[in-house]
Amino acid sequence: MKKILIVNNKEEFLRFFSSLLIYNKFEVETASGGIAGFENWNRFRPDLTLTALMMADGDGFDLIKKIRAIDKKAKIIFSHGYGPDDIGRFIKRIGNIGHLYVPCKPEEILSIIQEHL
Numbered sequence: 001m002k003k004i005l006i007v008n009n010k011e012e013f014l015r016f017f018s019s020l021l022i023y024n025k026f027e028v029e030t031a032s033g034g035i036a037g038f039e040n041w042n043r044f045r046p047d048l049t050l051t052a053l054m055m056a057d058g059d060g061f062d063l064i065k066k067i068r069a070i071d072k073k074a075k076i077i078f079s080h081g082y083g084p085d086d087i088g089r090f091i092k093r094i095g096n097i098g099h100l101y102v103p104c105k106p107e108e109i110l111s112i113i114q115e116h117l
Helices: 011-023 032-044 060-069 085-096 106-116
Strands: 005-008 027-031 047-052 074-080 097-100
Touching: 005 032, 005 074, 011 027, 011 106, 027 032, 032 060, 047 060, 047 085, 047 106, 060 074, 074 106, 097 106
Parallel strands: 005 027, 005 047, 047 074, 074 097
Antiparallel strands: none
């Protein structure tokens, strides 16, 4: 069973994504911010991390940097609500990772996750 860590400060996001992924046979851990996200990543060592870019206790950029400092090949997808013009700038800043525009359909979520596992 593949392990996925979801990091987001919005409770409804965590509930929806974790329910969807558990239903689809993933082992899921959640964290409500970047600090807890990094602690959970160290303990859980997921196959993939799905994180928001903007959170109350720091941002997803910091989390991604910390994870990549330990595991340069860590699989990460960031969720965002930015337009296509902004995405290239973010990907340049954080490196080769996946991105998921929200809101989106469940099948889009599962598709991008499968693509990156």
